[in-house]
């Protein structure tokens with residue numbers, strides 16, 4: 001599924017060193033099958049020349065309000081017509097200020113004002129310029145005006161300083177555009193997820209855990225946000241970055257995960273249990289480090305509560321989705337989990353196909369049978385799971 005094919009984007013480039021990343025972005029978009037029209041400001045052209053963008057996109061670049069290549073002479077109106085989005089990257093502090101005030105004194109600002117497509121901006125500037133109250137005021141205004149702000153990131157800056165203000169990298173901007181293009185099938189819905197492993201302590205330094213990376217749960221949280229949902233993610237101990245706009249609650253043990261889940265459950269439309277919750281925990285936790293001089297030991301374990309089954313058993317249960325990672329007999333075990341835990345949907349996979357990696361091969365098990373998905377990376381699979389569950393929710397409402 002290629003969300004870019006046949007879509008047209010307008011890329012606005014203002015005067016910043018990060019313009020070189022936009023050249024790379026234009027190449028990624030063109031390679032993905034999108035049409036790209038680049039609008040270069042006078043300052044932008046000091047950093048990357050029009051010829052570069054023309055070669056990468058296969059289209060001549062737009063630079064002047066008075067360009068007569070468009071029949072009616074109104075490039076500032078026509079360029080945004082039919083575009084999937086207008087992205088200004090890099091967007092300088094000066095450009096954000098002009099946009100916030102509705103100025104229209106060159107082709108790009110005029111185009112932004114006259115656009116009839118969504119506008120996204122990727123700020124790029126020195127840390128102090130970004131943190132300056134004037135810039136922050138403008139950013140608040142731009143958000144209120146419905147403009148999406150992508151980044152900026154924190155890192156080393158061209159000026160030699162370190163801090164927030166770096167433009168996102170080209171692949172990150174590409175991902176942001178990809179997310180932006182997703183159908184908003186969960187608009188207005190609230191989704192709660194669990195993800196990652198749990199860690200059941202034995203003593204102050206040791207514990208029982210498993211090798212769940214959390215990647216699938218985080219990819220699903222992101223896919224739910226992309227689909228327009230308000231997302232809360234209860235995460236076991238993982239080092240993954242929190243997806244944009246996700247409210248994350250970090251927990252360690254299964255009991256903490258259960259508590260955070262139940263606390264956040266009221267008002268949720270969907271619950272997705274992705275976490276590899278430890279089925280057992282040590283009966284007691286030693287206050288001090290266990291010494292090996294103590295000789296052989298038996299470990300007494302007690303069962304942890306099944307969070308997903310508990311949620312799905314409630315009278316006010318949301319749409320419940322579970323995961324079944326099995327080492328054999330996938331269909332048998334996944335179906336047993338779906339029926340046993342009273343789930344609306346089970347996402348099944350064979351452990352050897354996915355654990356810890358970025359790709360996976362999964363099958364969706366619902367009341368009407370098994371629906372295998374084509375192998376794909378976890379981000380793409382997450383989008384397909386979201387599309388499937390949204391369609392099911394819609395159907396069960398009808």
Ligand code: CTP
Nearest residue numbers: 273274275277304305306307308322323324325
């Ligand atoms: N799950 C949960 N709480 C638990 C155990 C599992 O919420 N204590 C959820 C998982 O998040 C997953 C589903 O239940 O969505 C299946 O988890 P899994 O560990 O595969 O299944 P179990 O029911 O524990 O069965 P088994 O370990 O015997 O395969």
